[in-house]
Amino acid sequence: MNTSLFSNTPSVTVLDNRGLSVRDIAYYRHPDEPTTTQARITHHQYNIRGSLE
Structure with a gap:
């Protein structure tokens, strides 16, 4: 596998x-x-206290 493909x-x-x-x-x-x-998108949702739901 050519690792330079994935750099930057x-x-x-x-x-x-x-x-x-x-x-x-x-x-x-x-x-x-x-x-x-x-593009791989990950969403994070927090409650009012700032805890990850």
Whole structure:
């Protein structure tokens, strides 16, 4: 596997006004299609106390 293909692949973290991560966006590349990226989005939801639900 060519590890240089995966170097410098961006990821984004979105924070709310409390500084808590509410969304993570990671980009993935498959070795069979190195020019195509997939965005994988993870959502986080917190209650009023700031605990992850």
